[in-house]
Amino acid sequence: MHMGRTFPLHTHVLALALGLVLLVGGLLAVIGQHLARDMMASVAQDLSLRINREVRGNLHLLLRPADMALRLLQEDELAEAGTLDERLRRLPAMRAVLTGSTALSSVYVGYGDGQFFFVRRLASDAERARFAAPADAAFLVQSIDRDGGVMRGRYLYFDKGLALLAESERPTYPRDFDPRHRDWFRHAPQAGQLSVTPPYLFFSDREVGVTLARRVAGKDVVVGADIRLHTLGEDLMRQRVTPGTRLALVDEQGRVMAQDDTSLMVTRSGPDDAPGLPTLGDLAHPAFAGQDKLVAAALAAPEGHLVRSFAADGENWLLSAAVLQLDESAAQLIVTAIPERELMALAHRQRDAALMVTALVLLIAVPLTWALARQIARPLRVLATEAEAIRRFNFGQVGVPRSRIREVAVLGDTMDGMRLTIRRFLELNTVVAGEPDFDSLLPRLLGETLSATRAQGGVLYLAADGHLAPAVTLDGEGRPLPETAPWAATDAEAGQPGQARAQGRSMVAARALGSVGPLMTAALAASAPRAAALTTHDLEALGLQAQATALGVSHAIAVPLLNRQDELVGAMLLLLDAPADDDRLAFIGALSGLAAVTLEARALIAAQKALFEALVRMVAGAIDAKSQHTGGHCARVPELARLLAQAACDARSGPYAGFSLDEGGWETLRIAAWLHDCGKITTPEYVVEKATKLHALYDRIHEVRMRFEVLKREAELRCLQDIIAGAEAAERRRRCDAELAVLDEEFAFVARCNQGVEAMAEADVARLHRIAGRTWTRTLDDRLGVSGEELARKLAEGEVALPCAEPVLADRAEHRVPRRPEDRFEEGNPWGFRMQAPHWQLDLGELHNLGVRYGTLTDEERYLINAHIIRTEIMLRQLPWPRHLVEVPEVAASHHEKMDGSGYPKGLDGTQMSLPARMIAVADIFEALTARDRPYKAGKTLSEALAIMARMAREGHVDPGLFALFLRSGSHLVYARRFMTEAQIDAVDIDALLAGFPAT
Known part of the structure; x- marks a missing residue:
């Protein structure tokens, strides 16, 4: 799963530390800025109020002397003066x-x-x-x-x-x-x-x-x-808190009464163009521009005070307005505008100082944090390396440094435990997977389990028919427990993978599932491992008193073995000298699944193998049962091939001194020998069983005889017709009897030719053709009632008017069956076959069959029989053979090849044939010569068969070296004593037979 770019832990720790420092510094700066702004507003308000008080106090200081002067003038005689002179006298x-x-x-x-x-x-x-x-x-x-x-x-x-x-x-x-x-x-x-x-x-x-x-x-x-009021402006100038501070005294209408900078003071026209006071907006200063509504807002504000922020001409200002009540008649306001940068100068200096401190902390923290993070992450890096090694199935010891971080220390211990556990699992799996023999698998499975769990001993049971049968009992060192004996497989158990056939079988009999003691019963009921102290009841129920005493154990773990369908396939009892902890129990629980699956898988493999062997033998048996002429050929050839292969493996000198077969090689030879004639299952039965030349699905000599009967009836009919016509009766009958005698003799000749016992001479073939010249009269349509395929062949000859003359023997178009394209193997075919196929698939022509020079088979029929080897290879090549059996088709389908390359179907010579294939060729020929269950011939004696094979070896038909090994190893006698009659076993002069053969 792709997760994008990743970074080491120390980088994350460093980033986290830096992030926290920056975050804290930033938060402090932001919070400080906000607090400074709040403080600035508060300071501005306080300053405004202070200025308000001071201005109000100064105004009172201004007004009080003036008021006192007016009080004096109010009482002065000036009020009574009526002329200028009188008034001037009061000028002082x-x-x-x-x-x-x-x-x-x-x-x-x-x-x-x-x-x-x-x-x-x-x-x-x-x-x-x-x-x-x-x-x-x-x-x-x-x-x-x-x-x-x-x-x-x-x-x-x-x-x-x-x-x-x-x-x-x-x-x-x-x-x-x-x-x-x-x-x-x-x-x-x-x-x-x-x-x-x-x-x-x-x-x-x-x-x-x-x-x-x-x-x-x-x-x-x-x-x-x-x-x-310009005096107030001078007073306001003294109230400036910063150089850029601007102050103004305004009335309720927003008119400026005084300000700190008199140069900005302007006048404006009032009613009737009379000069008037300017408003805040009239002042030539950006801080007061657009602030005409400020006065009304300040007068409406609670406590008559207002503070606001705004920006003007790129400068941020803090503006405050406070009501200044000089008397009861009208209100005035002090408007103060302070640049934020000046008001916040101290805060900015503090912020800059904080940033400098933060930067300094970062400069110190980066290398320190980097070093500490790498030190903290070092155990994790080692653990990551170990995890990567485990991912690559490398379970070598990795030195994990100790860490003071609890989680890292726990993780390190867990990784060590996981590595050891996985290694134990894989080692057990490797051991189990590497054991091909089910008999040897059981003690290895139990032994590895005892080693992995550090148990002092144990028993492996197999479940069958509601019982637990002890299959293997071992101590912690892998030795059979006391009072145990080897378990030899009986004939009934042979080939049954579900039965235990291993060393160390307990002498205790199998126990029913309901009587296996409390501990095993609890484990079976829970379908999970159970650990407990061994009780007397447990030991008696399982028959392990002596073993427990010998091992000195007092505790045990009962482990049911369940397959994938949760069916009980067996159980293990692990004997311990101390109580089992939870970790060991959990490990055994996981291990039990592997053991159960292993037992089930091996049992399934063995069962499938047994099934395949049975299918192979069934096919061979079907071939032998198909024709009585082959008898038990398919069953005897494997035995001969095995004897010859064993002799080659036992040879300590000669050309076969280094020859050996592994288990796959033996299985290949055995299966190939059983299936070497499997292609015969496609050979028509009548061809295999053909005892006469006219035999097809039935012997057609009966049709020929019936035709001769018709000829005889027609001859008698002509005789009677001639007598009726006036011919001399005696003479006509004499001539008729002579004709009938000729017909009888001709049929007898045809019948002798049909038997195929004697070789046909050219004169015999010529006579057959003369006899075929006789005709008989057919009055019925021969196309009625036939199959569609036969009708198609008859239509190819054209329609004949009835009645018509039919030859007594003929080769008709309907007798010839065309060869199918898939039965043609041209030069360069992918199979490599080199057999020349006849033009017709079958030619049932009567003259064609009766004219066979030797035997009863035509070329087409002989090809059909020989072609069984083609079908053998094609059939076997189409099977999905496992890797160790891929040579079965070649070994099985090469037994008709010859050492000189004149054999079939591929014309291979001895160098192109494997040794097992040459062994089957020798076995096939020897069995065929000596077979005593062939109805068409008697089995030859041992000396006769070996003499024929010696000649074949010299002529390059069979491997002379294997033939010599067959004789010198005595394999021929072992076979003869088992499968040949005593009458067939005669004296054999091996030296004479092998004169000139290579030494073996």
Whole structure:
């Protein structure tokens, strides 16, 4: 399963450590940033409140002296003065008021009749220039007084000593300015109360400020004082917490009363183009741009305080607004804008310091963590190497370093245990798989189980017919237990893999499943291993008292062996000197499955092998039973081949001194010998059984005899017809009798030819053809009632009108059966066959069959018989032979080949034939010569058969070396005593027979 790219553990540990450091550092930085932002908002709020308090305190400091001055002026005789001169006499008092409060820029008195007395301090050249005052002017008096009923406006300039420096008339002044129309006059409360106007642009100098006013008791006179708010701006400048901080004092309408940077202060047009106060949005600073709605939001905020963040011109700002309540009439607000980078400078420095510390920690932690991670991962790397070795089935000891990590230590111990367990399983599996013999498998299986489980002894039982039969009993060293004896297989047990046939069979009889003791009964009931102390009942039930005493054991494990269908195939009893722990019990439970499957598999293999052997013998028996002419040939050839092969294996000198056959070789020879004639199952029975020349499915000589009977009847009929016609009766009868005698003699000749006992001469064949010239009259259609195949052959001759003359013997087209394409083997066929097949599959022509020179078989029939060897190889080649039996077809189908290459079906010579194939050829010929159960011939004596075979060996038909070995080893006598009659066993001069043969 592909899982993508992987990395070592120490890399993961390092990545985890670095990730944690970075995560913690990042979290601290993020949390610190958030806390700093929260702190920044809190600090901004605190700063705003502090500035608010300080500004409010400063304003009160500004207003309190002014209020005291107004109180004095309220009581001064200035309120009673009706002319300018009277008022000028009180100029020193007003100068004292102005010099006593630096915040006051002017003091004045407004009268109910429109007169106005205004004293201004000229503190700078700019002010003097604005009012066109002399250079040393310190005070300006602006006066509106009544002169003869006319309002007169005048500006009077005084120096610091109040000496008049200059005076100028201002005719438009009374018209442009009427104190009674000013807010400070109109809104001045009743006597005893101070009135403070909202900030506004002063009429006289266009400066922003506020007016403090008090009404004189009992008079329509208001005294007032102006305070320029630029002094507040200077105070606000001192409240800056950072260099970039901006502060502004605004009223409820958002108009700027004062700010820390007077250069940004602008004026705007009010109603009737009168100059007015700017709003926050009018200030030429990005921090205040677009903040016109801030005042309303701050006034609506809880506790009259608002803090917000925003960005302007690439700079983040923290903006706060706090309500500043100077009096009950109106509210003012302190607006503070602080750059976040300046406010957070300390936090940023702390963040940078934290990042530097984090980086330093990383620099120290990386190599340290890398080293520690590699040290921690080293046992895991070794364990991974061991796991990889186990995956490659390499179970050599790997030194696993000890680890102080508990999980790693446990994993190492577990890996060691797993490696040992798997190795034991594989070793047991290898041992079991490498044991091909079921007889030897049982003690090896038990012995390996005892070794793997470290048991002191054990018994292996096989289940059969509701009983447990002890098959093997061994001690821990693999030796048979006391009071045991070898178990020799009986004839009834031979070939039965389910029966135990191994050394160390217990002398105790098999026990029924219900009487095997409490421990084994519990294990069988649970279908799982059970461990317990051995009781007397267990030992008596299993008959193991002596064995338990000899081994000194007191505990045991009962292990049922179940196949894949959960059927009991056996059981094991493992004898121990101490109680079994859970690990051993679990291991034995797993091992029992292997043992059960092994027993079942080997039993199935043995059963399939026995079944195959039975099928082989059944086929051979069917071939022998098919024809009495072959008798028990297929059963005797394997015995002869075995004797000859054993003689070759036993040879210690000569050409066969190094010859040997393994188990597969013996099995190949045995099966090939049993099936060497299996192709005869396809040979037509009548061909094998053909005793006469006209024999097919029946002997057609009867048809020929009937035709001669017809000829005789026709001769008698002609005789009678001639006598009736007037011929001399005696002479005609004499001639008829002579004709009948000729017919009888001709039929007798045909009958003798049919027997095939004597060789046919050319004269005999010619006479047959003369006899065939006789005809008889057929009046019935010979196409009626025949098979479709035969009808097709008759139609090929054409239709003949009836009655017609028929020859007494004939070769007709209907007698010839065409050869099928699959029965033709042309040159270069894939099988390598070189047999020349006749044109016709069968030729049943009467003259063709009767004219056979020797024997009874035509060329077509002889080919059919010989072709059994072709069918043998084709049939055997089509079977899926296992690897150790792949030579069976070649060994079985080569017994008609000859040493000189003149045999069939492939024309192989001796060098192309395997030794087992040549052995079967010798066995096949010897059995055929000596067989005594052939109905067509008597079995030859031993000397006759061997003489014929000696000639065949000299002529290159059979292997002379094997023939000589057959004689010199005495195998011929062993076979003769078992399968030949005493009359057939005569004296044999081996030296004479083998004269000139190679030594063996």
